[in-house]
Amino acid sequence: MRDFHDPKRSPIYAANGALATSHPLATQAGLDVLKRGGNAVDAAVTAAAVLAVVEPSMTAIGGDGFALIHQPGKPLYGLNSSGRAAAALSTEMLVGQGWSEMDDLSPHAVTVPGVVKSWESLLASHGTMGLEEALKPAIEAAEAGFVVYPRVWSDWQECVAKLTSQGAGGQHYLVDGRAPRMGTIHKLPALAATLKVIAKEGAKGFYEGAVAADIVAELKQRGGVMTEEDLAGVSADPCTPVTAGYRGIELAELPPNGTGIIAQVILNLLERFELKGLEPHGAERLHLEMEAARIGYAIRDAHIGDPTTMGVAAEALIDKAWAKGLAATIDPAKRNEDLPSTDPNFTSDTIYLSCVDRDGMAVSLINSIFKGFGSGIVTEKTGIILQNRGAGFRVKPGHPNTIEGGKRPLHTIIPAMAMQGDKPRYCFGVMGGQYQPTGHAHVITNMVDFGMDPQEALDSARLFWRPDGTIELEPTLGQEVYDGLKAKGHPVDWTKVPHGGGQIIEIDHDAGVLIAGSDPRKDGCAMGY
Incomplete structure (x- = not known):
């Protein structure tokens, strides 16, 4: 339970249903x-x-979507609706043009958007309504306008240069060349019209016809090679979640091309240490978290991609015996400069929402366009922001995640669910690009090892590294932790932007109560009844 002298939120308690998202509307x-x-x-x-x-x-x-669904009495259901690279793309083509890595502002970084297909698929398989009804509040918000919230404004104004340089983005998403002011009402009439087409015609109205033609035309004028056939071939694919145990719970994640299994790798490593006796916000605990995460991400970079081209099975990467050997390389006293081999055969990275209803159905859902405003490319007629998920590919012949036409890239967005027996205990997710697997491990250990409730687990201060390896601490961790990590050999700095966001709903089956939290790093909230 939180200290009532500390000005933070209590979790939401509800008996009939609860929902936690990153925005009150x-x-x-x-x-x-x-x-x-x-x-x-x-x-x-x-x-x-x-x-x-x-x-x-x-x-x-114009983004992608993944989901995990628990329905009482049925197996856990996973859905991967991440888009594929345009069929005409290839590593050979980009290497021939002088590319050595992906450009996240290029039309080649735009993969087929999967989110509309995911919504239609989820409603058809598990819902009771259709897209026409589900899209009504979104259409109203786009047409009548919505108030710009503080964190939304902060993220928006950081992307002004991108939107301006990429063309039509400024037309739809800027006001006099600037982000809409915080606390003002912004309207998106072109997007409202597009949503009405989808509401009337279903996902087909997005992936075929005038909307699809507008997407293709927008990319083509920038040198893109996506076709209307690429869009029409979109799929939302059911998949079997991968589970791994951690101190009495089973963490369920979606298999690659997502990186959920890296959260399981990190927890497999942390399970070898007695975290419970450590200070939850102390340098000793956070050092172990960072060392385990560094190993996990090295595994990610070596192996994760489209499962059809991975050279190792997901089950091998979360093997407990392999984790035991890897964990032995972690020194509680200092940073390991030489990470162990990431080949298991050698030794034997958004919005997220959580919802639970009165009948016990739990939904862990995540949608994203990757970086802020995605590629920055916005269709002129239809007002669609196009993601840059293709930036998750490599341009490296022979690598499992090298770009090829029709492939799905390594994906950072990962919904999760923690099970106890055949029932969900925590329906959760953590946003924040590359941070997400570390975020999953952080909030799980907060709750399982340190007894935090969902809101406390999300409030808890975070740290993560930037591309040069420097670990950035949220300021609330304090100077003592900063100095402690530095003494263990970590390059450290203070972060200017909070690490991610998140939502958690805990299900207390004995009491028949839902306990929900929403990350204070965003504008959102949890509500229930």
Whole structure:
């Protein structure tokens, strides 16, 4: 329980249903669906669609989506609706043009958007309503306008140069060449019209016809090679989640091309240490977290990509015996300069929302356009922000994640669910690009090892590294932790931007109560009834 002298939020307690998102308007829209008798999937898709309007630097209908669903009495259900590279792309082609790495502002970084297909698929398989009803609040927000919230504004104004340089983005998402002012109302009429087409025609209205033609034309004028056939070939694919145990729970993540299994790798390593006796916000605990994460991400970079081209099975990467050997290379006293081999055969990275309804259906859903406003490319007629998920590819012949036409890139967005027996205990996710697997491990250890409730687990201060390897601490960790990590050999600095966001719903099956939290690093909230 939190210290009531400390000005933080309590978790939300609810008996009938709960929803946690990164924006109050989305939470309200989803909760309205639950109260009207809709189920958790109906509410989740409704809320996600609102987020695609009111939090445009983080998500859009030009992005991707993943989901995990628990329905009482049925196996855990996973859905991968991440888009593929245009068929005409190849590593050979880009190398021939002088590329050595992906350009996240290039039209070649735009993969087929999967999110609209995911919404339609989820509603068809597990929902009770169709897209027409689910999109109503989003259409209203885009057409009538929405108030720009503080964190949304902060992210928005950081992307002004990108939107300006990329063309039509300024037309739809800037006002007199600037981000809309915080506390003002912004309207998106072109996006509203596009959402109406999708509401009327279903996902087909996005992936075929005038909307698809507008996407292709926008990319083509920049040298892109995506075709209408690429868009029409989109798929939302059911998949079997991968589970790994951690101190009495089973953490379920989606398999690659997502990086959820890296959270499991990190927890496998941390399980070898007695965290419970450490100070939860102390240098000793956080050092172990960073060392385990560094090993996990080295494994990610070596192996994760489209599963059809990976040279190693996901199950091998989360093998407990292999983890035992890797954990032995972690020194609690100092940073390891020489990471161990990341080949298991050698020794034997957004919006996220969580929703649970009165019948026990739990939905862990994540949508994203990758970097702020994605590629920055926005369709002129239809107002669609296009993601730059292709930036997750490599341009490296022979690598499992090298770019090829029709492949899915390594993906940072990862929904999760922690099970106890055949029931979910925590329905959760942590946003923040590359941070996400570390974030999953951080909040799980907060709750399992340190007894935090969902809100406390999300409030807890974080750290993560930047590309040069320097670990950036959130200022609330304090000078003592900064100095402690530095003494262990870590290059350290203070972060200027908080690490990610997140939502958690804990399900207390004995009490019949839901306990929900929403990350204070965003504008959102948890609500229940």
